[in-house]
Structures are given as structure tokens and as C-alpha cells.
Amino acid sequence: MRREMNGVTKSRFEVRPRPALRGEARPGPVEEALRGGPGRGISYFCSRIFSFLDVVTLCRCAQVSRAWNVLALDGSNWQRIDLFDFQRDIEGRVVENISKRCGGFLRKLSLRGCQGVGDNALRTFAQNCRNIEVLNLNGCTKITDATCTSLSKFCSKLRHLDLASCTSITNLSLKALSEGCPLLEQLIISWCDQVTKDGIQALVRGCGGLRALSLKGCTQLEDEALKFIGAHCPELVTLNLQTCLQITDDGLITICRGCHKLQSLCASGCSNITDAILNALGQNCPRLRANCHELEKMDLEECVQITDSTLIQLSIHCPRLQVLVSIPKDTSSIFLPRPPLPFSLQTHLPNIKVHAYFAPVTPPPSVGGSRQRFCRCCIIL
DSSP: OEEEETTEEEETTOOOOOOOOTTOOOOOHHHHHHTTBTTBSHHHHHHHHHTTOOHHHHHHHTTTOHHHHHHHTOGGGOSEEEOGGGTTTOOHHHHHHHHHHHGGGOOEEEOTTOTTOOHHHHHHHHHHOTTOOEEEOTTOTTOOHHHHHHHHHHOTTOOEEEOTTOTTOOHHHHHHHHHHOTTOOEEEOTTOTTOOHHHHHHHHHHOTTOOEEEOTTOTTOOHHHHHHHHHHOTTOOEEEOTTOTTOOHHHHHHHHHHOTTOOEEEOTTOTTOBHHHHHIIIIIOTTHHHHSTTOOEEEOTTOTBOOHHHHHHHHHHOTTOOEEEOOOSOOGGGGSOOOOOOHHHHHHOTTOEEEOOOOOOOOOOOSSSOSOOOSSSOOOO
């Protein structure tokens, strides 16, 4: 039975809260919720609690009862998922089911090491989870350019993408990301050795807001790729060029002139770099003081042509430098104490941490043969 009151249809059997008596305190928000206030019953509080639980705990809660199953598997509780601990068991259908369950709620997903996930599963994922912002596909070796095409088509809000060790990725992927993911801020394509300067050129023209870029192990990259980065990525803060063997001084000079906010630069293994680049940064480049004033960390591992002159220039013009990694390729000095830092470096940067590691070599055999050699690195005296 329903009746009309003031133009509003009411049920005869509708349960209404008892009005507060004179002098009686009004119920608080928790009491109202427990009484079944609009949209705030006990299920509301359970849902709020479940939103703080990790994936494993949510799955356990889903097995308690039907009511908890509905609450635990609600998509709003699955906004951040890390499946690294289950990488051996994750297959494509698992990713597809998760994407259907989470839908637009999912913001962050890590599939690091999940080698069973391929392009088809990630296409379904991209179609269902269009609000994804952080995606880690490090070590997902089955994926190809088709995955980046799907991300480009459906995931325009993507900001962080890790494709490290996805060796099938080519320039086509970078072109697709440039066209469909303009908000991209961090991209890791370490060991994607099919990427060339053409891919970098396409990427930076569409993703000029990049703040972190890892090109570690991209051995086909040349100085021209760095020129594109310097021209189109003024917000770049972190750049990793480790083992980019074809990089020379010319390429790094363009980075310094264009990337004013650069704070961390790794040039480990770039054996073609000489003092000329860092001396130019220190005194010959007219905009150096503005460009590299924020530099905090520099890795010069195996840059065998760098000398103390470089360290002096860094100490003068990079006052915020905190960490300097210098691992010489020549290990003949293992038996000598580490040489002292240049006086200028100690004067300008007294708190700098220098990580200098001398790789062990086999010590020379004993002349008399009376001492026993217990290992290849040490001689017990």
C-alpha cells in the first residue's frame, strides 16, 4: 500500500527514525549510519576497511561469506595491484579477469616478471582499465608492439610505464605511445635494443613532459637521439644512458643545454665520453650554470677517459652534487690505497659521497712459494 503526501509517494510500512525528544542529543554520524542512514550502513564501513587491504587479504576475506565476497571483490578496493610475488602463476586469463573486475577503478598495476602474459590479455586490460596511470611490465617478454598500440588507443591517462627487458619492443611502440599517451612522465625501456633514434624522435615530440627516461642497454642509440631529447624534454630530471656505447661528448652537450632541470645522469659504460664534455659543461658552455645547477648524482663508471680535471669542474659548478660513482675499468690499482680526491673537490663539496670500487684480480704468485693462496683475491700473510 502506498499513499500520496505533499506530492511524494510514501509507503504505509516505511520505517522512519524516531524524532529526538526535547533535551535529547541528536545521533552522531556513526549512529545514523548504523541505523541505516542514506547510503551509510554497516556495509559502507566494511567497504572502507576493505579499501586498505592488500590483494591476498582481500581474497581471503572474499571466502568468509557471500556478503564479504561482494564487498571484498568490489572494484573500488582494487585500485593498486602488485602481482610480482605470484609471477610464476599469472597467465593471461588472470589479467583479463582482474581487468573486468576492477574496470575504471584500477590506477596502478605491476606485472613485473609475469612472463606468461601476452598481447591479447593486455589488450583486454587496456579496454577495461582506461584510467590506469602506472603500469609495470618489466620482464614480460611475450609482449610486442601490439601492447603499446592498445595502451595508446585506450589508456590516455598513463603516466608511468616500465617496459624494461621487453626485447620485442621497437620504434613502433614509441610512436604509438607518443600519439596516445601525452601525459607520460616516466618511461623505462632498458635493454630494448631494437629502439633507434627514429623511435626516440617520435616519442619526445608527443611526450614532451617526460621527467624520467631510462635508455639503459639501448645500444643502437647515437648522439642524434640525445639531440631530440634535449630539444623536446625541458622537464627531464633523470636520464639513464648506461652502456649506450655510441654516445659521445656531442650528444651529452645537447642534453645539458636543453634539460635545465636534470638532477641525475648515468653515463656508466659510455667509454667514448672524455673530459671535453664535462669541461665544456663546467666552463665553455655559457648556460651551464643554470643548466646543471641542480645536478645531484652522476655515474661515470668505466668512463676511462675521465680525469681529475672533470671532478674539479663538477665541484665548482654543481654545488648540489651528492653522489659520484667512479669505477675504473683498469683494476691494476687493487693493491694500492684509493687515491685522494682532488683538493678542489674536497673544498667545494665536503659532504660528497664517492663510490669508487676496484674490482679484485688474481694476485701475483708468491716468489718463495712458502705462502698458501687461499682464494683468487687474497693472500694470507
